[in-house]
Amino acid sequence: MRTLLLLLLFCHVSSPVLHSLKHFTIASTGIPNLPELLVTVEVDELLVGSCDSNKRMDLKQDVAKSFFTENPERLERYKHLCFQVLPYTFKALTNSFMRPFNQSGGGHVLQKVEGCEWDDETGEVKGFSQFGYDGEDLLALDPNTFLWIALRPEAVNIPLRWVVDRDDEIFATQVYSKWLKEYVEHGKSVLLRTELPSVSLLQKTPSSPVSCLATGFYPRRASLVWRKDGEELHEEVDHGEILPNHNGTFQMSVDLNLSSVTPEDWTRYDCVFQHSGVEDDIITKLEKDRIRTNWEKHISIVPITAAVVVLALTVISAAGLIVYKKKKAISPPSSPDNSTELSEQLSPETNQGTA
The missing domain is CATH 3.30.500.10 (MHC class I-like antigen recognition-like)
Structure with a gap:
């Protein structure tokens, strides 16, 4: 269908x-x-x-x-x-x-x-x-x-x-x-009613596409695009479906492949959300400090992890008892499905x- x-x-x-x-x-x-x-x-x-x-x-x-x-x-x-x-x-x-x-x-x-x-x-x-x-x-x-x-x-x-x-x-x-x-x-x-979304830039890894996510908008009639120098891009982009949120609003995303883009050219790109009946677009510039990533969070916790290990070894040595348990991390739930x-x-x- x-x-x-x-x-x-x-x-x-x-x-x-x-x-x-x-x-x-x-x-x-x-x-x-x-x-x-x-x-x-x-x-x-x-x-x-x-x-x-x-x-x-x-x-x-x-x-x-x-x-x-x-x-x-x-x-x-x-x-x-x-x-x-x-x-x-x-x-x-x-x-x-x-x-x-x-x-x-x-x-x-x-x-x-x-x-x-x-x-x-x-x-x-x-x-x-x-x-x-x-x-x-x-x-x-x-x-x-x-x-x-x-x-x-x-x-x-x-x-x-x-x-x-x-x-x-x-x-x-x-x-x-x-x-x-x-x-x-x-x-x-x-x-x-009309509800405007929050717009975020997301990236899983340094080599992953940058995803522009707009969530919380209503009505459904909306568009989300990547632009370069003010012109809408059709190459190197992947449009996701409009999906419902649990509260009756909607979300959508569009990915931009940056593999062939130099860091100096990032400022030429922006993500634009357009909503039916709303004159002003929501424009989000492609700037590194705006991107939310998983991999940066992973790097930032390494020193904390090392400190915890040293402290644990000290306590273990004093008590004369070694206890070690491994716990497997559980992945967070996925976003709502457009069923x-x-x-x-x-x-x-x-x-x-x-x-």
């Missing part, structure tokens, strides 16, 4: 007033220890809740909890779809998708993303829907004609008995947009009559 993710990310970066509602569904078969169905809901890239076929539901944000407390019928609808309708629908869809690939069993994953985007300045609404199968894009819905487009040759032979009709078009462009506007209005204190689980949402046909 890489193509889909890049497409949606591009759309959000290109418009600072674009809101989105996305239902992700992931259905699995033949894979142990995984629920047969997992559904997540995002509003403006913020995960607000999830549910699965084991009848577990989790609301992730206080604003989501308060919304569903005031609108219990919407919560009951999600429960009905997630616990009763979608597990059977997606099981049948998985079987339909396996046939064109000449598969009769084994472990497989069917993914879907569905929802809408709304420009609150122009009022334009666009519905979208796309399927993925075993990690590859498979089918996409044309938002203008509401016909399915095959993204792989095998998809041409999939029996589309659930072809979208006029009712489904209305659901995607009107019902979803109504829900989205309600979510944005209710959660505007959270969804419409953007590409889960997806309901087949439009399952929604007919329930809007």
